[in-house]
Amino acid sequence: MTSLPTPRAYQAFLFDMDGTLITSTLAAERVWTRWAERHGLDVAALLSVMHGVRAVDTIRNQNLPDIDLAAEVAWVERGEIEDVDGVAPIPGAIDFVKRLPPDRWAVVTSASVPLARARLKAAGVTPPAVMITAEDVERGKPDPAGYLKAAATLGFDIADCLVFEDAEAGIKAGEAAGADVVVVTAAWTHPLQTDHPALADYADVELEVGTDGTLAFKV
Numbered sequence: 001m002t003s004l005p006t007p008r009a010y011q012a013f014l015f016d017m018d019g020t021l022i023t024s025t026l027a028a029e030r031v032w033t034r035w036a037e038r039h040g041l042d043v044a045a046l047l048s049v050m051h052g053v054r055a056v057d058t059i060r061n062q063n064l065p066d067i068d069l070a071a072e073v074a075w076v077e078r079g080e081i082e083d084v085d086g087v088a089p090i091p092g093a094i095d096f097v098k099r100l101p102p103d104r105w106a107v108v109t110s111a112s113v114p115l116a117r118a119r120l121k122a123a124g125v126t127p128p129a130v131m132i133t134a135e136d137v138e139r140g141k142p143d144p145a146g147y148l149k150a151a152a153t154l155g156f157d158i159a160d161c162l163v164f165e166d167a168e169a170g171i172k173a174g175e176a177a178g179a180d181v182v183v184v185t186a187a188w189t190h191p192l193q194t195d196h197p198a199l200a201d202y203a204d205v206e207l208e209v210g211t212d213g214t215l216a217f218k219v
Contacts, residue, residue, distance in 0.1 A: 009214035011156040013100060014147055014179065017109035017116060019051065019166035021097065022123040023187040024087045031079035032058075035072075039064055048190055052167025054110040054140035080115050084122035090186045092202030094125055099207050104215055106130035106150040110140050110169075130154055141169040144177035151177075162215075164199075168192055 018024045029047050036046045041062060050058045055076045059069060097105060105128055109116050112134045120127050130153050137145040151158040163174035163181045171194060174181040183194050186201040199205070199219070208216040 008180075009210055009216045010162045010180075011104070011160040011214060012151065012154050012162075013105045013164065013215055014150050014161050014174075015097075015105065015107050015164045016052065016166060016170045017107050017111060017119065019187040020090065020164050020170075020184045021093045021107070021125055022087060022089055022119055024084075024119050024123075025051070025187050025189050026086050027083045028080060029189075031076060031083055034079065035076055051190065052110055052141055052165075052169040054134045055112075056134070057110075057140050077112055077115055080111075081118045084118060087119050087122040089123045089125055090184065090201050092205060094123075096202040096205060096207060097125065097128070099209070100215065101209065101213055102129050103154065104213055106132065106154055108132045108146040108150045108163075108170075108173075110134055110146075141167075142172035142176065144173050144175075147173055147177040147179060151179075171196065 015021050018028065032046060032050050033043050036043045039062070056069065056073050059072050059076070107116070107128055109131070111119065116131060116133055117127060130150060132146045132150045132153070134140060136149060137143070139145050147163055148158055151161050158177045158179050161179050163177070163179040164184055165171045165174055165181055166184045166187060171181055171183060181196045183196045183198050184201070185198050205217050205219050
């Protein structure tokens with residue numbers, strides 16, 4: 001992992017949600033632990049791969065025989081919507097996004113719309129005008145579709161956008177999209193190796209908004 005480079009100006013910032021703008025790790029892991037135990041799965045193994053990935057993809061990847069995939073996804077989502085205990089903003093995140101021009105940032109999350117809104121509300125983060133969720137793409141992270149769609153919706157080239165991520169699947173999605181990536185480490189429970197610049201949180205970040213709307217920051 002490297003330190004943040006000399007600031008460059010970007011047209012837009014694209015944020016993952018869980019672990020990047022808000023911390024929901026403990027709540028999510030409580031629900032997924034119950035789900036894994038229901039199916040006799042290795043809890044630790046499941047928790048090491050479910051972060052940053054759509055629920056439908058996590059469940060499908062377990063290759064469980066004779067399950068109702070839609071029903072299992074609904075069970076997990078209901079549990080996650082109901083359990084927001086401990087969900088909170090990453091330090092400095094609320095102020096940071098409040099200072100961003102509304103048309104210059106988006107959230108790209110593997111959560112569904114109801115879950116994303118429930119967690120953002122619990123953390124006190126106002127949803128952006130553009131939010132790409134699990135329902136908006138055919139293939140979830142690590143596929144780049146979500147980030148590409150967010151950039152296109154905002155009206156910018158992905159190469160001119162900066163992706164904020166925390167999980168391996170999301171980092172790979174940002175890379176595959178062709179964006180620069182910054183890795184937020186505040187909520188890590190499963191540290192990973194990455195060559196991307198790291199940002200502990202947003203508490204000491206100085207945001208620079210250009211007269212033309214471009215975005216840069218330094219710590």
